[in-house]
Amino acid sequence: xxxxxxETEHKTQMIDITDEVKEAxxxxxxxxxxxxxFTQHTTGSVVLFEKADQNLHRDYLKMLKTYVxxxxxxxxxxxAAGHLKSAMTxxxxxxxxxxxxxxxxxxxxxxxxxFDGPREERNVIIKVING
Amino acid sequence: xxxxxxETEHKTQMIDITDEVKEAxxxxxxxxxxxxxFTQHTTGSVVLFEKADQNLHRDYLKMLKTYVxxxxxxxxxxxAAGHLKSAMTxxxxxxxxxxxxxxxxxxxxxxxxxFDGPREERNVIIKVING
Amino acid sequence: xxxxxxETEHKTQMIDITDEVKEAxxxxxxxxxxxxxFTQHTTGSVVLFEKADQNLHRDYLKMLKTYVxxxxxxxxxxxAAGHLKSAMTxxxxxxxxxxxxxxxxxxxxxxxxxFDGPREERNVIIKVING
Numbered sequence: 001x002x003x004x005x006x007e008t009e010h011k012t013q014m015i016d017i018t019d020e021v022k023e024a025x026x027x028x029x030x031x032x033x034x035x036x037x038f039t040q041h042t043t044g045s046v047v048l049f050e051k052a053d054q055n056l057h058r059d060y061l062k063m064l065k066t067y068v069x070x071x072x073x074x075x076x077x078x079x080a081a082g083h084l085k086s087a088m089t090x091x092x093x094x095x096x097x098x099x100x101x102x103x104x105x106x107x108x109x110x111x112x113x114x115f116d117g118p119r120e121e122r123n124v125i126i127k128v129i130n131g
Numbered sequence: 132x133x134x135x136x137x138e139t140e141h142k143t144q145m146i147d148i149t150d151e152v153k154e155a156x157x158x159x160x161x162x163x164x165x166x167x168x169f170t171q172h173t174t175g176s177v178v179l180f181e182k183a184d185q186n187l188h189r190d191y192l193k194m195l196k197t198y199v200x201x202x203x204x205x206x207x208x209x210x211a212a213g214h215l216k217s218a219m220t221x222x223x224x225x226x227x228x229x230x231x232x233x234x235x236x237x238x239x240x241x242x243x244x245x246f247d248g249p250r251e252e253r254n255v256i257i258k259v260i261n262g
Numbered sequence: 263x264x265x266x267x268x269e270t271e272h273k274t275q276m277i278d279i280t281d282e283v284k285e286a287x288x289x290x291x292x293x294x295x296x297x298x299x300f301t302q303h304t305t306g307s308v309v310l311f312e313k314a315d316q317n318l319h320r321d322y323l324k325m326l327k328t329y330v331x332x333x334x335x336x337x338x339x340x341x342a343a344g345h346l347k348s349a350m351t352x353x354x355x356x357x358x359x360x361x362x363x364x365x366x367x368x369x370x371x372x373x374x375x376x377f378d379g380p381r382e383e384r385n386v387i388i389k390v391i392n393g
Binding site for chain 2: 294295296309310311312315317318320321322324325328329350351352355356357358359360365366367368369370391393
Binding site for chain 2: 001033036038039040041042067068070071073074075076080083084087088090091092094123125127128129130131
């Protein structure tokens with residue numbers, strides 16, 4: 001098991017953790033199996049996303065903002081929107097491991113999404129299963 | 132494999148199954164691995180969500196309602212909205228198992244979401260994989 | 263590991279791959295475990311969905327279209343909407359394997375979703391893990 005500790009700098013932000021996932025798979029020694037990438041936070045998420053274009057990340061964060069807006073929240077604390085974005089985008093992804101590497105597509109990466117930052121410490125757990 | 136049987140009481144509803152998932156992991160005897168929590172229904176879902184504030188659950192269900200409204204459905208039967216909510220929120224989650232316990236964050240729980248209730252019997256399958 | 267190659271015919275489209283997933287599980291010889299169904303594309307996705315009613319598929323694709331519309335995209339290339347739909351619906355699902363078969367519900371199937379077609383070759387990876 002690998003645990004990443006991330007510091008976020010903005011209210012909402014996507015952090016590319018593709019290389020860290022690749023490294024964790026190599027370190028695990030698993031040749032065939034799956035890698036589960038999971039965050040323990042309820043105002044953050046882990047998603048598979050296009051990794052090449054930062055503009056697309058902005059489009060995504062903007063869309064999510066639109067999506068959770070336009071309603072009054074019962075939840076107090078000012079971060080209801082962050083919770084809803086987290087729930088909609090999901091806390092974990094599972095990636096096949098083939099020939100000792102996560103089977104990412106050419107344009108595909110893994111990202112931690114911050115929805116209630118900045119935060120000094122965000123955690124992501126990477127668990128690689130043989131099989 | 133553990134199978135939960137749930138009875139739902141409302142049209143839409145979130146049921147906290149965090150303790151049942153913890154129990155299933157302990158019962159499995161698995162110390163390191165993953166737990167997959169899965170529902171067989173297409174008008175329900177399984178999500179990771181903040182577990183402390185019931186208001187936030189109301190915010191979430193309200194947001195989903197808004198999301199699937201505002202269009203005419205081709206599907207007959209009156210539960211098209213439930214199907215769409217189910218597809219958007221997902222039928223399964225995967226949680227790392229560390230030291231014999233699911234690695235939930237402090238505020239994080241697992242919920243079965245009902246989107247076409249009430250129903251006498253909803254099923255959730257918990258599968259714990261060693262690795 | 264099983265790799266499916268799919269050809270898509272429309273801009274947006276759902277392709278039922280339930281039978282292929284069943285076949286891959288049988289071929290794997292795994293009796294108890296999980297099946298991870300994963301796509302390497304960032305303008306496609308893999309979802310669990312109701313398999314009986316084509317109208318419901320239309321409702322779903324229409325809802326997703328509405329969801330990502332109404333904003334100007336920073337991403338150039340004309341397929342920003344496809345990327346956003348892909349991110350929202352997810353690149354993978356995990357299904358328990360019980361008694362040698364994926365534990366689908368009665369109405370439940372697995373679908374590859376095309377959001378930027380038509381394409382001559384779309385890939386889906388099916389990885390079955392024993393456990």
